[in-house]
Every structure is written in structure tokens, then in C-alpha cells.
Amino acid sequence: MRSKMQHTSIACAACRSQAKSLFNALNNGQLTNISESKSCTVYRKGQILFHEGTRPLGVFCINQGKVKIYKLGYDGKEQITTIAREGGLLGYKALIAEDTYSVSAETLEDCTICFLPKSSFLQTLQESSSFNERIMKQVCHELGVMTENLTNQAQRPVRERLAITLLKLRDTYGLDAHEDGPIEINLTRDDLANMVGTATETLIRLLHEFKKDEYITTKGRKIRIEDPTGLSQAANLY
Amino acid sequence: MRSKMQHTSIACAACRSQAKSLFNALNNGQLTNISESKSCTVYRKGQILFHEGTRPLGVFCINQGKVKIYKLGYDGKEQITTIAREGGLLGYKALIAEDTYSVSAETLEDCTICFLPKSSFLQTLQESSSFNERIMKQVCHELGVMTENLTNQAQRPVRERLAITLLKLRDTYGLDAHEDGPIEINLTRDDLANMVGTATETLIRLLHEFKKDEYITTKGRKIRIEDPTGLSQAANLY
DNA sequence: ACGAAAAATTGACTTTTGTCAGTTTTTTGC
DNA sequence: GCAAAAAACTGACAAAAGTCAATTTTTCGT
Numbered sequence: 001m002r003s004k005m006q007h008t009s010i011a012c013a014a015c016r017s018q019a020k021s022l023f024n025a026l027n028n029g030q031l032t033n034i035s036e037s038k039s040c041t042v043y044r045k046g047q048i049l050f051h052e053g054t055r056p057l058g059v060f061c062i063n064q065g066k067v068k069i070y071k072l073g074y075d076g077k078e079q080i081t082t083i084a085r086e087g088g089l090l091g092y093k094a095l096i097a098e099d100t101y102s103v104s105a106e107t108l109e110d111c112t113i114c115f116l117p118k119s120s121f122l123q124t125l126q127e128s129s130s131f132n133e134r135i136m137k138q139v140c141h142e143l144g145v146m147t148e149n150l151t152n153q154a155q156r157p158v159r160e161r162l163a164i165t166l167l168k169l170r171d172t173y174g175l176d177a178h179e180d181g182p183i184e185i186n187l188t189r190d191d192l193a194n195m196v197g198t199a200t201e202t203l204i205r206l207l208h209e210f211k212k213d214e215y216i217t218t219k220g221r222k223i224r225i226e227d228p229t230g231l232s233q234a235a236n237l238y
Numbered sequence: 239m240r241s242k243m244q245h246t247s248i249a250c251a252a253c254r255s256q257a258k259s260l261f262n263a264l265n266n267g268q269l270t271n272i273s274e275s276k277s278c279t280v281y282r283k284g285q286i287l288f289h290e291g292t293r294p295l296g297v298f299c300i301n302q303g304k305v306k307i308y309k310l311g312y313d314g315k316e317q318i319t320t321i322a323r324e325g326g327l328l329g330y331k332a333l334i335a336e337d338t339y340s341v342s343a344e345t346l347e348d349c350t351i352c353f354l355p356k357s358s359f360l361q362t363l364q365e366s367s368s369f370n371e372r373i374m375k376q377v378c379h380e381l382g383v384m385t386e387n388l389t390n391q392a393q394r395p396v397r398e399r400l401a402i403t404l405l406k407l408r409d410t411y412g413l414d415a416h417e418d419g420p421i422e423i424n425l426t427r428d429d430l431a432n433m434v435g436t437a438t439e440t441l442i443r444l445l446h447e448f449k450k451d452e453y454i455t456t457k458g459r460k461i462r463i464e465d466p467t468g469l470s471q472a473a474n475l476y
Numbered sequence: 477a478c479g480a481a482a483a484a485t486t487g488a489c490t491t492t493t494g495t496c497a498g499t500t501t502t503t504t505g506c
Numbered sequence: 507g508c509a510a511a512a513a514a515c516t517g518a519c520a521a522a523a524g525t526c527a528a529t530t531t532t533t534c535g536t
Binding site: 426427428438439442443446458459 | 486
């Protein structure tokens with residue numbers, strides 16, 4: 001086993017992800033405050049940031065890498081709700097609701113992630129009304145998205161859900177902006193199945209169809225989207 | 239057709255629902271402010287309060303009656319996410335997110351519902367930090383609930399979802415507190431199917447099973463829960 | 477209470493999706 | 507780069523849930 005984690009140091013102001021994070025509602029002074037109270041850690045692939053049901057001690061901000069957010073069903077099956085990436089802020093909802101985590105978070109690759117303790121986060125939330133508004137808007141918006149996800153899960157066949165999921169993942173895996181090559185989705189079939197909400201075998205068979213239809217190509221586990229328009233049609237969007 | 243609606247007048251301070259509404263975070267002065275800027279309307283069964291995709295002009299607060307909240311799938315099928323009742327506040331998420339409604343709302347019975355215009359609501363949100371906190375907490379909490387709903391929808395068989403839905407509806411239909419008789423759920427089979435996320439025929443067959451198992455009895459459309467414990471077992475909760 | 481209209485119900489059948497078992501390929505840590 | 511482990515894949519089959527068509531019952535407005 002490789003070593004578990006190591007610490008590092010990154011100023012928020014210098015963080016490449018800062019601009020697209022919720023913290024972009026903060027002014028320089030506030031950002032400096034946060035920057036000074038946070039700590040920054042390098043995680044290996046497959047490490048857990050937090051577990052569903054435990055109490056939050058602060059929030060996580062992703063500087064680099066991807067993190068899967070999921071909830072466990074009763075037989076231990078994961079329902080993946082999001083893949084978070086650079087700039088993503090994790091764990092603040094449980095903190096605000098004064099509740100335990102309703103989901104778990106696990107790194108999908110080696111990641112650099114900052115941790116901001118509860119007190120600093122809540123203080124910032126109180127002191128900056130623009131940050132407060134930003135968060136409030138974000139949460140309200142997410143609720144709309146979740147409602148749509150639920151409706152899709154309840155009403156659409158697997159094939160459409162897969163097409164929709166692939167299109168979403170295109171965004172998630174898209175802005176690894178520095179690289180200029182085409183976009184490749186790098187998830188295990190299990191994880192993909194747990195996003196779509198289906199069995200792994202069913203997922204594989206549908207991927208096969210999409211390959212035959214030339215919407216995608218695969219190279220090992222990697223999926224490359226070749227024809228987003230075709231996928232949109234398969235998704236039967238309205 | 240009966241007449242569409244009529245206006246009435248109720249002071250928030252005198253509203254039986256106020257104590258359990260989000261407005262209970264307000265002090266007397268603030269409550270009076272709201273009370274003076276709202277209007278109150280009696281709706282007939284089956285009327286639409288707002289449509290998915292339109293822009294909110296304010297928020298609705300239910301004084302009396304039940305309202306179904308739903309999203310339309312692409313073939314026009316309703317996915318019902320909640321049944322709101324006395325004290326429920328509707329439409330504030332779209333307002334806060336500066337977005338269109340992500341769901342629609344329709345009365346399930348004759349209702350008395352107050353309308354508070356956008357400006358008053360947003361002003362109160364700005365001026366009362368306790369109200370702001372209250373809302374923020376509520377939304378964060380709802381997000382956790384939605385995640386659980388999504389997971390259930392994706393992973394549980396219809397039978398379990400129905401049991402869970404019936405148990406939830408027991409709460410919704412429960413606190414018609416003044417009546418002392420046992421709790422009866424009064425929804426069409428279609429609506430119930432659209433909550434559970436299944437076909438109406440499937441729903442009916444499962445209700446039949448639950449009757450045979452003596453978890454419930456029915457009288458016309460009305461469903462009475464006789465054995466919550468049995469239902470919990472059928473729900474396979476963990 | 478009456479009669480249309482809406483809703484509930486039933487049965488037969490189809491389709492979709494999941495499960496299981498086994499094989500092949502890829503990934504991973506050293 | 508190698509070997510073990512993990513993941514991906516395939517086929518046959520089973521189960522769950524949806525669809526369609528027809529009938530009965532309930533609800534609703536008058």
C-alpha cells in the first residue's frame with residue numbers, strides 16, 4: 001500500500017479552482033482569512049473524505065482531482081449522486097443543517113483537497129452576506145436538479161438515463177482544460193452503473209449499443225464521447 | 239363548474255399553521271409586516287398555484303388544505319415529490335435561486351392559501367438573519383431527503399417504495415389534529431402511483447397485497463393504515 | 477339522489493431489467 | 507514488466523414491472 005496522505009500548502013488566492021468555487025463571492029480580506037485557517041492535504045485514489053451518518057467538522061474544497069459523492073442503499077449498493085471536481089465544495093450542507101452527512105465522499109483519483117474547519121466556515125457565512133446568498137442560491141438550485149434526477153430515475157428507461165449521464169460526465173471530465181485532447185470519461189463500470197441506477201451488466205450491454213451506434217468509443221475502461229448530438233437523441237430530451 | 243376562487247383575510251399571528259411554518263423564526267414586528275403585505279385566497283380542489291417553468295412572483299403559504307408538488311416527465315407523466323399541507327411554504331426556492339419554478343403545485347382539496355409578494359419575502363430574508371438561517375437549514379435538510387428519495391427510487395422494488403410512501407403519507411394526513419378518528423389517506427390511485435413512481439395498475443395490485451396482509455384497509459379511494467409496524471417491515475427499512 | 481364522467485380494478489400478455497455463473501481482459505502495486 | 511487481483515464482459519435465464527383492453531365501481535356536480 002502506498003502512503004496514505006501528505007500535507008501541502010496552497011493559498012486560496014493562488015488556487016486555480018478558486019474562481020469557479022463558491023468562495024468567489026468573498027472579497028480579498030475574507031479569502032485571506034479562510035486561506036489562513038484551512039489545511040491542505042494530498043489524498044490517494046480511493047480514500048474516504050467523510051462517511052454518511054457521521055458529523056461534519058468542517059468543509060472540503062477540491063483543489064485538484066475528482067471525488068464521488070454517494071449514498072448507500074440497504075444492501076450496501078452505492079447510489080452516486082455527483083462527481084465533484086476542482087472548485088467543488090463538499091460537506092457544507094450537513095454543517096449548515098446541523099445534521100450528520102447524508103452522503104459519503106471518496107476520491108476517484110489522487111487529489112489535493114483543502115479542509116476548512118466548521119468555525120471558520122460558519123463565521124464566514126455569517127459575516128459575508130454575499131457568500132451567504134451565493135450558498136443559498138446554490139442549494140436552492142441543486143434541489144431543482146435533484147428533483148429532475150428523481151423524475152428521470154422514476155420515469156425514464158435505463159438507456160435514456162445512461163445517455164443523460166454520459167452527457168453530464170462530459171462536462172465533469174471536460175474542463176481538464178490544460179489538456180487539449182478529446183474528453184475521456186474514466187470511471188469503473190460499477191461506478192457508472194451506480195450513477196445511472198442500474199445493474200453493471202445492463203450498463204455494459206447498453207454501452208455496447210452506443211458503441212455500435214457510434215456515439216462513443218472505448219479504450220479499456222475509458223469512454224470517449226464521439227457524438228454528443230446522437231447521445232442527446234438517445235436521451236430523448238425535451 | 240363552481241366559482242374559481244374567493245378572497246378572504248387571515249392575520250399571520252392568528253394563523254393556526256403559523257407555529258409550524260418557516261415563519262416561526264420571525265419576531266412579532268416582522269410577522270406583522272408580512273401579514274400586511276400578503277393576500278389570502280380560497281382555492282377549489284384541482285386549481286394550479288404555479289406551473290413548472292414560469293417565473294415566481296412571490297411565495298405561497300398554506301393556511302388550510304393539501305397541495306401536490308410535482309414535476310412533469312417528457313410524456314406528461316407527473317412525478318409527485320411532496321404533498322404539502324398546513325404551514326407549508328411553496329415557491330421560495332425558485333425565488334431565491336432567481337430561477338423559474340422547477341415544479342408545479344396543484345390543490346388536492348379546497349384550500350386557503352396566502353400569497354406573499356417577492357419583494358416582501360426577499361426583504362424579510364435580508365432583514366431577519368434568523369429567518370435566513372431557518373430557510374437555509376430547511377433547504378439543506380430537504381436536499382438530504384431528496385438524495386434519499388433518489389436512492390430509494392433507484393434501488394428499492396416498488397413494494398418497498400409503496401410501503402415507505404404510505405408511512406410518509408400517514409404523517410401528512412395525520413395531524414388533521416382536531417379530528418380524532420383514525421388516519422385516512424385520500425389520494426387518487428394515479429396520484430399515489432405518481433408518488434411511488436410506478437404504473438397505476440401495479441400500484442393497485444400491491445395495495446391489494448397490503449390489504450390481504452392486513453396492513454391497510456380501503457373504503458372507496460380512502461386508505462386507512464391499520465398496521466404501521468407491518469408496513470415498516472414491508473418497507474425493509476434499515 | 478341521479479346519471480355522466482372519472483377512477484378503480486382485473487386479467488392476459490409483453491417488455492425491460494436484473495441475476496447468476498463463468499470467461500476474458502485490464503489494471504494495479506511492486 | 508509481471509503476476510495477482512480487479513474489473514469487464516457474455517450468455518442464458520428469471521423476475522419485476524409495464525402495457526393494453528375491457529369491466530366495474532366510485533365520485534362529482536347538479
